[in-house]
Amino acid sequence: MAKVTLTVNGRPVSRECDDRTLLVHFIRDQLGLTGTHVGCDTTQCGACVIHMDGRSVKSCSVLAVQASGSAITTIEGLASQGELHPVQAAFKEHHGLQCGFCTPGMVMAAVDMISRRGGRLDEATVRHELEGNICRCTGYHNIVKAVLAADEAMSAARQAAE
Amino acid sequence: MGVEGIGARVSRKEDKRFLSGKGRYTDDMSVPGMKYAFFVRSPYAHAKIRGIDKTAALEMSGVIDVLDGRQLQADGIGNLICGWMIHSKDGSPMKMGAWRPLAVDTVRYVGDAVAIVVADSSAEARDAAEAVVVDYEELPAVTEAVAALAAGAPQIHPEAQGNLIFDWQLGDPDATDEAIASAAHVTEIEIHNNRLSPNPMEPRATLGIYDAAEDHYTCYTTSQNPHVARLVMSAFYNVAPENKLRVIAPDVGGGFGSKIYIYPEEIVCLWASKKTEVPVKWTSDRTEAFLTDAHGRDHVSTVKMAFDADHRIIGLKVDTIANLGAYMSLFSSCVPTYLYATLLSGQYAIPAIHANVRTVYTNTAPVDAYRGAGRPEATYLLERTMETAARELGLSPAELRRKNFIRTFPHQTPVIMNYDAGDYEASLNAAMEAADWNGFAGRRTEAKARGKRRGIGMSCYIEACGLAPSAAVGSLGAGVGLWESAEVRVNAVGTIEVLTGSHSHGQGHETTFAQVVADRLGVPIDSVNIVHGDTDKVQMGMGTYGSRSGAVGMSAVVKALDKVEAKAKKIAAHMMEADESDIVIENGELKVAGTDKTVPWFQVALAAYTAHNLPSGMEPGLKETAFYDPANFTFPAGCYIAEVEIDPETGKTEIVQFVAADDFGNIINPMIVEGQVHGGI
Numbered sequence: 001m002a003k004v005t006l007t008v009n010g011r012p013v014s015r016e017c018d019d020r021t022l023l024v025h026f027i028r029d030q031l032g033l034t035g036t037h038v039g040c041d042t043t044q045c046g047a048c049v050i051h052m053d054g055r056s057v058k059s060c061s062v063l064a065v066q067a068s069g070s071a072i073t074t075i076e077g078l079a080s081q082g083e084l085h086p087v088q089a090a091f092k093e094h095h096g097l098q099c100g101f102c103t104p105g106m107v108m109a110a111v112d113m114i115s116r117r118g119g120r121l122d123e124a125t126v127r128h129e130l131e132g133n134i135c136r137c138t139g140y141h142n143i144v145k146a147v148l149a150a151d152e153a154m155s156a157a158r159q160a161a162e
Numbered sequence: 163m164g165v166e167g168i169g170a171r172v173s174r175k176e177d178k179r180f181l182s183g184k185g186r187y188t189d190d191m192s193v194p195g196m197k198y199a200f201f202v203r204s205p206y207a208h209a210k211i212r213g214i215d216k217t218a219a220l221e222m223s224g225v226i227d228v229l230d231g232r233q234l235q236a237d238g239i240g241n242l243i244c245g246w247m248i249h250s251k252d253g254s255p256m257k258m259g260a261w262r263p264l265a266v267d268t269v270r271y272v273g274d275a276v277a278i279v280v281a282d283s284s285a286e287a288r289d290a291a292e293a294v295v296v297d298y299e300e301l302p303a304v305t306e307a308v309a310a311l312a313a314g315a316p317q318i319h320p321e322a323q324g325n326l327i328f329d330w331q332l333g334d335p336d337a338t339d340e341a342i343a344s345a346a347h348v349t350e351i352e353i354h355n356n357r358l359s360p361n362p363m364e365p366r367a368t369l370g371i372y373d374a375a376e377d378h379y380t381c382y383t384t385s386q387n388p389h390v391a392r393l394v395m396s397a398f399y400n401v402a403p404e405n406k407l408r409v410i411a412p413d414v415g416g417g418f419g420s421k422i423y424i425y426p427e428e429i430v431c432l433w434a435s436k437k438t439e440v441p442v443k444w445t446s447d448r449t450e451a452f453l454t455d456a457h458g459r460d461h462v463s464t465v466k467m468a469f470d471a472d473h474r475i476i477g478l479k480v481d482t483i484a485n486l487g488a489y490m491s492l493f494s495s496c497v498p499t500y501l502y503a504t505l506l507s508g509q510y511a512i513p514a515i516h517a518n519v520r521t522v523y524t525n526t527a528p529v530d531a532y533r534g535a536g537r538p539e540a541t542y543l544l545e546r547t548m549e550t551a552a553r554e555l556g557l558s559p560a561e562l563r564r565k566n567f568i569r570t571f572p573h574q575t576p577v578i579m580n581y582d583a584g585d586y587e588a589s590l591n592a593a594m595e596a597a598d599w600n601g602f603a604g605r606r607t608e609a610k611a612r613g614k615r616r617g618i619g620m621s622c623y624i625e626a627c628g629l630a631p632s633a634a635v636g637s638l639g640a641g642v643g644l645w646e647s648a649e650v651r652v653n654a655v656g657t658i659e660v661l662t663g664s665h666s667h668g669q670g671h672e673t674t675f676a677q678v679v680a681d682r683l684g685v686p687i688d689s690v691n692i693v694h695g696d697t698d699k700v701q702m703g704m705g706t707y708g709s710r711s712g713a714v715g716m717s718a719v720v721k722a723l724d725k726v727e728a729k730a731k732k733i734a735a736h737m738m739e740a741d742e743s744d745i746v747i748e749n750g751e752l753k754v755a756g757t758d759k760t761v762p763w764f765q766v767a768l769a770a771y772t773a774h775n776l777p778s779g780m781e782p783g784l785k786e787t788a789f790y791d792p793a794n795f796t797f798p799a800g801c802y803i804a805e806v807e808i809d810p811e812t813g814k815t816e817i818v819q820f821v822a823a824d825d826f827g828n829i830i831n832p833m834i835v836e837g838q839v840h841g842g843i
């Protein structure tokens with residue numbers, strides 16, 4: 001057993017877990033944050049994407065013990081005070097989700113993409129960046145639209161603030 | 163239509179939940195004392211089970227029990243069944259082999275479940291499953307449908323000699339043969355429609371909870387039709403009577419057909435929960451999903467299409483061998499028969515059609531309905547034949563199709579279906595224009611100059627949707643009716659709950675069903691809640707597949723709304739001392755037509771529940787139920803055009819353009835419909 005201490009969505013947490021526990025299972029089973037999903041066995045689908053110290057990672061390929069000491073953001077921590085994050089809002093506006101299962105990972109990957117490459121995104125770049133996230137319902141078309149729209153909205157907001 | 167009514171591009175009510183990580187899928191469910199299951203599965207395509215040694219597994223950390231098929235059988239749990247009886251052309255019933263939820267003597271495909279391990283954690287269950295020693299005697303296996311019918315092929319089920327399940331036909335063999343004999347030209351092709359694995363993003367999962375005090379079971383499951391699951395588990399698998407079994411399909415992460423069926427795992431987890439006295443949760447991993455989710459398609463067909471001298475189709479003869487895998491899944495028999503051969507007329511006037519279909523067992527995962535189920539197989543076969551015929555006849559593909567389109571409606575095909583309406587030329591023209599079909603020759607020349615090969619192809623499809631008229635499917639062998647139910651509950655303050663037997667697993671029913679109510683009553687969609695997926699809440703329903711939720715499920719809602727509206731008008735007329743026939747509903751108010759007298763919707767609802775001043779003899783309350791059984795299928799149709807470019811040096815193929823023109827009729831929410839089409843493409 002190992003002790004894992006970390007910050008999740010701004011709150012400090014500490015739990016004992018089996019050494020082999022994957023971060024995604026720690027988040028889902030121990031912390032009850034079930035918005036992060038498991039869709040494959042092979043780190044291909046991206047339904048489990050979270051942010052660890054500000055970088056997007058697939059939480060199915062990180063051990064919980066490796067994440068000890070880090071700051072984690074999950075899909076549950078993205079909206080503030082019930083107000084959807086601009087990426088979440090854009091997914092809703094542009095119908096970038098259907099069954100919702102891949103959605104948390106898609107949104108977390110998109111937020112990371114915009115934070116790294118915001119203002120310089122185009123369709124080809126968004127499609128390339130989302131290669132690690134699989135969706136079975138939408139054909140990606142509206143997801144790409146949503147990410148580009150969120151990027152635009154966030155760039156405009158940044159410029160307005162400057 | 164109003165801003166939120168039928169035809170409005172309303173963003174979805176359910177999105178906030180999914181976008182915030184607050185969706186509730188089966189694997190998200192957790193109950194006190196819950197334990198985890200892992201299935202021991204066959205690594206062989208075909209083998210005898212000589213023995214199962216659980217000793218080592220039972221001693222491992224966290225293990226509660228390891229249960230096998232003999233124990234399940236001893237407790238009287240029944241075999242899985244196929245719910246649609248098909249008779250061979252000689253009149254004999256289909257030859258269904260036994261599918262035990264846990265294999266007893268023989269395993270018949272890689273992934274066949276042999277035992278269930280229940281443990282404190284999923285990791286411990288998985289570890290212990292590896293320690294269960296199954297002594298297999300490997301048998302010869304066959305995986306290809308054609309090979310399974312060959313003399314000397316391994317025999318898979320004793321009930322189906324030569325692996326033949328049924329040899330069925332539809333249409334007129336003599337008239338078709340005559341047409342072929344008299345034809346000016348016959349196009350012949352062989353088509354393989356490959357097997358595929360559905361892969362919704364959410365793997366299947368189930369949580370079985372047995373309450374000993376009440377002798378009651380609760381089953382959370384990733385189902386497209388929880389009521390059918392309850393019906394089948396009660397009536398055929400002896401899990402529990404219906405009143406002792408609650409089935410809940412909460413948020414479901416995509417289905418594509420694969421979550422219609424009742425699989426061994428739901429049954430086994432419910433039974434195991436009683437055996438072990440703990441709630442038992444199983445969640446498929448992706449490997450198991452590939453192995454055990456019902457696959458789709460897998461047809462081998464030969465086609466003969468006969469033309470007269472004027473290039474009109476005069477006959478179509480199809481011979482299909484369909485691979486149903488190792489066991490007959492719940493609706494497997496109807497997919498390559500009544501959902502397939504009935505669509506072989508496509509968009510064309512064909513006077514004579516004959517289809518012969520043989521279904522066979524093989525040592526592969528069971529095959530059942532997947533996206534369109536049988537109808538896409540018919541379209542693929544027909545449209546490949548049309549393209550081939552156009553080349554052979556030296557006609558453009560569009561010209562050959564135009565020549566043969568059905569142009570008068572209703573149209574009775576020789577294969578059961580009666581098309582109510584359609585304008586196939588319109589979708590063909592729309593697609594060709596959008597694809598700039600006429601500019602293709604120039605684009606091909608330009609591509610050639612770059613060393614690339616460019617091609618263009620079209621497909622004109624028809625679907626039979628809105629499954630299905632109950633009496634009609636009953637006469638064809640279905641074990642169930644395919645109506646839908648709805649209950650519209652108006653609360654005392656005027657907000658509304660709609661209970662539907664349809665199930666949403668990505669289709670957006672919480673929005674579109676509310677739009678139907680908003681359109682009718684002029685109330686905001688936020689005041690309408692859609693309730694589905696729970697047999698304790700919704701009395702009965704047939705679920706979502708076969709493009710039936712709009713055409714059948716919503717029609718049931720409309721029928722219930724008819725009754726609600728009629729009663730509300732009576733109450734309003736009484737309140738305003740007007741004649742009931744003068745009452746109209748507009749923008750959330752009931753009005754006396756041609757006057758300024760109005761009463762808001764919520765006051766009528768309140769009056770129904772206070773019951774202080776209702777028309778004489780009227781029961782209090784405002785809640786109505788309706789069942790809708792469709793009179794016919796619906797027949798959406800369209801034309802798709804793909805333009806591809808191939809690099810002859812590397813074989814790399816790029817789809818440079820894809821155009822879809824669909825005729826869907828009355829659309830509730832264009833945004834959602836477009837999204838569905840994107841996903842389908």
